[in-house]
Amino acid sequence: MANPRSPLLAIIWSFLGALLMSILPLPDALQVWRPEWVMLVLIFWVMHAPTWVGLWFAFFMGVVLDIFLVSPFGMHAVALIVVVFIARMTQRWSGIFSVRQTTALVLVLILSGRLATYVVLSMRGEGPDDLSYFLPAVASALIWPTVLLSLRRWTQR
Amino acid sequence: MFTRQRGDRLHLAATLTLSLALLMGDSLQWGWLNALKRQLYSLVEPVYFAIALPGRAFDDISDSLRLGSALRRENANLRQVNLVLAARVQKLSYLSNENARLLELTVAAESIDSNVFVTEVIGVDPDTTRHVLIINRGSDAKLYKGQPVLDARGVVGRVQFIGRNTSRVMLISDRQHSVPVRINRNGMRAILSGTGDPDELSLQFVPETADIKTGDLLVTSGLGQDFPAGYPVGVVKHIRKVPGEQFLEVTATAVAALDRSRYLLALFERPTVAMPAPMPAAAESVAPAAPASSSSAAPADAIAPAVTPTPVTVAPEVPRG
Numbered sequence: 008m009a010n011p012r013s014p015l016l017a018i019i020w021s022f023l024g025a026l027l028m029s030i031l032p033l034p035d036a037l038q039v040w041r042p043e044w045v046m047l048v049l050i051f052w053v054m055h056a057p058t059w060v061g062l063w064f065a066f067f068m069g070v071v072l073d074i075f076l077v078s079p080f081g082m083h084a085v086a087l088i089v090v091v092f093i094a095r096m097t098q099r100w101s102g103i104f105s106v107r108q109t110t111a112l113v114l115v116l117i118l119s120g121r122l123a124t125y126v127v128l129s130m131r132g133e134g135p136d137d138l139s140y141f142l143p144a145v146a147s148a149l150i151w152p153t154v155l156l157s158l159r160r161w162t163q164r
Numbered sequence: 165m166f167t168r169q170r171g172d173r174l175h176l177a178a179t180l181t182l183s184l185a186l187l188m189g190d191s192l193q194w195g196w197l198n199a200l201k202r203q204l205y206s207l208v209e210p211v212y213f214a215i216a217l218p219g220r221a222f223d224d225i226s227d228s229l230r231l232g233s234a235l236r237r238e239n240a241n242l243r244q245v246n247l248v249l250a251a252r253v254q255k256l257s258y259l260s261n262e263n264a265r266l267l268e269l270t271v272a273a274e275s276i277d278s279n280v281f282v283t284e285v286i287g288v289d290p291d292t293t294r295h296v297l298i299i300n301r302g303s304d305a306k307l308y309k310g311q312p313v314l315d316a317r318g319v320v321g322r323v324q325f326i327g328r329n330t331s332r333v334m335l336i337s338d339r340q341h342s343v344p345v346r347i348n349r350n351g352m353r354a355i356l357s358g359t360g361d362p363d364e365l366s367l368q369f370v371p372e373t374a375d376i377k378t379g380d381l382l383v384t385s386g387l388g389q390d391f392p393a394g395y396p397v398g399v400v401k402h403i404r405k406v407p408g409e410q411f412l413e414v415t416a417t418a419v420a421a422l423d424r425s426r427y428l429l430a431l432f433e434r435p436t437v438a439m440p441a442p443m444p445a446a447a448e449s450v451a452p453a454a455p456a457s458s459s460s461a462a463p464a465d466a467i468a469p470a471v472t473p474t475p476v477t478v479a480p481e482v483p484r485g
Contacts, residue, residue, distance in 0.1 A: 027211070027215075029290060030211070030212070030215065030287075030290050031215060031290075032215065032219075032287060032288060032290075033290070038290070038292045039292050041290060041292075061175065062172070062175040062176055062178075062179045063175065063179060065179070066179040066182065066183060069183065070183075070186070074201065074204045074205055074207075074208055075208055075211075076289075076290065076291060077205065077289075077296075077325050077332060078291070079187060079190045079191065080186045080187065080189065080190035080197065080201055081183040081184065081185075081186030081187035081189075081190060082187060084179070084182075084183035084186065085180065085183045085184065085187065088176065088179050088180055088183060092172065092176050095172060127187060128293075131191055133293075133339075133340060135293040136339075136360070139292075140293065
């Protein structure tokens with residue numbers, strides 16, 4: 008915090024915002040389109056502050072998210088760890104990617120995260136029965152440029 | 165810190181193992197893990213209250229802004245409804261007393277004025293694959309897991325997760341939810357399960373030859389662990405014969421206003437099905453001895469037939485209320 012370059016404060020605020028957004032009540036029609044806010048913010052920080060946000064941070068956020076959503080304990084942790092691991096593998100390219108290319112990357116990342124929770128739920132016998140379960144990935148990809156630009160402006164301030 | 169690929173693998177293994185262990189513990193219902201989860205949940209509970217605040221404030225303001233004449237009219241209306249309900253309760257308590265006398269069961273008398281606790285809905289689970297409401301009472305108000313929850317018309321669901329000041333109610337329309345019910349008209353038993361569609365419940369294990377009609381009322385049978393008998397759950401909507409299938413495909417709609425009720429009743433009543441079971445056995449043991457003394461034969465006869473018709477005569481009054 009003392010260091011003006013340190014993104015710690017921005018990280019904390021953005022994750023608090025993301026947590027809030029993921030439990031905020033929405034109209035029924037928009038409910039299925041709720042983006043995966045925590046995953047989005049996590050991907051952003053993996054790309055822009057990889058020394059701060061890594062796998063252990065993903066694990067921590069996953070547990071917090073599981074408590075907030077009262078989902079099976081550890082389910083979101085698995086999903087976020089998978090997402091962060093893939094994001095870190097592709098990190099060397101994301102610096103030279105255009106916004107459009109990172110959007111495609113985000114779509115793939117969040118689909119894989121969603122797939123992880125899908126597998127966990129299915130193993131527990133609670134698997135969702137239609138493909139609308141994967142709609143949030145599309146919604147997240149659509150909202151990604153906005154998240155990217157607003158958070159990037161914030162970090163550069 | 166750990167940007168290198170090699171280090172990453174190691175951390176991946178560590179974190180994944182840890183979270184998979186958590187998942188395993190969660191599905192095996194480890195006691196300390198559940199306790200930990202509940203503790204942590206009670207820390208984030210205030211957030212749910214804070215989120216519900218704007219909506220509640222809006223409701224409060226619109227309540228206080230309502231005009232005097234409208235309030236008076238509503239008051240008069242409510243008074244009338246209250247009168248009607250009170251009259252109905254009188255009749256019901258008479259019937260239940262009579263029923264208790266006939267069955268010589270004291271438990272039936274208690275079922276009319278069972279203990280309820282009024283709670284308010286403060287939120288909905290953001291996950292669309294689950295039908296879960298958040299209510300504003302928890303373990304501090306002695307709510308317990310599996311407790312039945314009603315609204316003014318019928319069964320809404322059961323408590324699924326308890327926090328300190330909030331709890332989560334799984335609706336009967338959730339795909340994980342099932343209630344043992346019977347058809348009010350003839351006492352036939354079945355299981356009512358949610359389908360994930362709020363307007364459609366599915367009645368399972370109804371044999372093809374069963375006597376069932378659209379419009380039949382389904383009430384809880386009291387056979388499960390959670391729901392006491394006699395509370396209305398749904399109305400049969402659609403019956404379809406599937407060729408080659410052993411059971412009918414029956415759909416029903418919920419009696420309770422699942423998506424509109426603002427106040428819910430948490431019911432403090434355990435099912436008491438185990439009680440009537442010894443009765444016929446006792447009657448049988450009396451009956452062989454009865455011919456010896458003619459005085460004891462009369463009550464034994466009076467009890468035995470009363471067991472079967474009573475659910476039919478008393479129960480229809482309850483759901484109409």
